[in-house]
Amino acid sequence: MSQLDAAPGRAAFKAPGLEALKNYLQRSGWSLEDVDGRTSLWRPADGVADRVIRIVLPAQQNVRDYSERAYEALEALSFVERRLPQEIVNDILFGGADNVAVRLTPDVPPGEAPLNLAHSAISALKNYVVAAAAALDSDSLVLPPRRPQRAEAYAAQARISTQPGSFILSLALPLDDVYSTETDDSVPPGQESLVQVPPQPFGRKVTNRMLAAARKAQGLAEHVSEGNLPLSSFGEHSPGAPNATELAALSSLGGVDHGTYQVRFAKTPLAGGATLPAFLRITPGQQRILGEAADYLRTKQSRAGVTVTGLVVRLFREGKYGRGEAVVQGVSDDSGEPRRYRVELGETDYNEAFRAHGNGLLVTVTGDLDIRGTRRSIRRITSFSVLPGPEDE
Known part of the structure; x- marks a missing residue:
């Protein structure tokens, strides 16, 4: 030109x-x-x-x-x-x-x-x-x-x-x-x-x-x-x-x-x-x-500031108390595709995830997305919350 x-x-x-x-x-x-x-x-x-x-x-x-x-x-x-x-x-x-x-x-x-x-x-x-x-x-x-x-x-x-x-x-x-x-x-x-x-x-x-x-x-x-x-x-x-x-x-x-x-x-x-x-x-x-x-x-590639909204489909922790791991099946705000994400939670958030799983409530989690092969994890979590269901409105 x-x-x-x-x-x-x-x-x-x-x-x-x-x-x-x-x-x-x-x-x-x-x-x-x-x-x-x-x-x-x-x-x-x-x-x-x-x-x-x-x-x-x-x-x-x-x-x-x-x-x-x-x-x-x-x-x-x-x-x-x-x-x-x-x-x-x-x-x-x-x-x-x-x-x-x-x-x-x-x-x-x-x-x-x-x-x-x-x-x-x-x-x-x-x-x-x-x-x-x-x-x-x-x-x-x-x-x-x-x-x-x-x-x-x-x-x-x-x-x-x-x-x-x-x-x-x-x-x-x-x-x-x-x-x-x-x-x-x-x-x-x-x-x-x-x-x-x-x-x-x-x-x-x-x-x-x-x-x-x-x-x-x-x-x-x-x-x-x-x-x-x-x-x-x-x-x-x-x-x-x-x-x-x-x-x-x-x-x-x-x-x-x-x-x-x-x-x-x-x-x-x-x-x-x-x-x-x-x-x-x-x-x-x-x-x-x-x-x-x-x-x-x-x-x-891993990336920061990703928000995932979905259902808790699996929970695991070694004892009755303390930290645990949840698997959230949902959609991230940067891809729009449904996937499963592993999330490590403190005791309070884990209990909330347990409540959401038992009642079929959606959760939303924001943090850094880490990709290792086919495994996706949300690390360095900045927020975790349970979305209210119809009975809560």
Whole structure:
């Protein structure tokens, strides 16, 4: 997916404000070279290879050709940063935003996609963002059913758009999230974070995680495909190891038919450390392996915060008093499938389980799910209770 795949025309262009544009130039390393009563002349940062590039902006925004001059400035920025003009506009409006763009390849006219493919890709992108944000606080290969509130809130801040040409989904990921941004009413909208961007904002961490997880997942999928590694290698903890939700998202981006897709990660220079965009091409075979890996992790890996609701079908303890073991047959909140779970209970909870078993009452238990072969156990229990029956209501 090249930079020009989805270049928008000027007719659809909405120019950012002059002050916001100048603020962006300053924050992204451009220097003011000359200024007079009519224009200002800007040169790029020292690291730019083509040093003859210049940007000319009018001194006032109310000039007749301001929109054209702004578009020309964005075209120059687009060439230097290898990003689309609209991505830079989103960057300015967000006060700093990385971009993740996915190019789908359905066998339909350019700019179109089957509804089921578009729905699958958009849902997968949301899950991808949430899973990457959640992974910043959890190194578990299977995330708990309830995602961290910050991860969900951050995904809600992201903005998705489509680009003409090929069918491209463009996702703007703001650098700051609602947990770290303090709004200053004295700063015009869209310029808040341009004033002060932390060295490693939350959004950049999410982008870095998404890229690292995708690279790791693709590499493992290629090794599994070639027979160099077993599928169980996805279950090994290592830096950047993708979790099951990230794997499922990467598998679903190509739709149920696993059509080839390309993904590009482009970082804003406002957070420092800006590099050329990174490109990945995920093949149908890789997507199928990623989906199998997600299923493998969810069925074979232990995970925290699982709740099981069901009937007590077996009880055992060595004496009349003390701790004991119960077997609960029921459904967990993360799989939805009926299974049997062994639960070690203290004396009080064991007596409650005995009462539930004798009266046919449902129980609910929450703890960490441990899987050893076909045996499933709930350990480190955080809650156990008997649900009231009809006679208790």
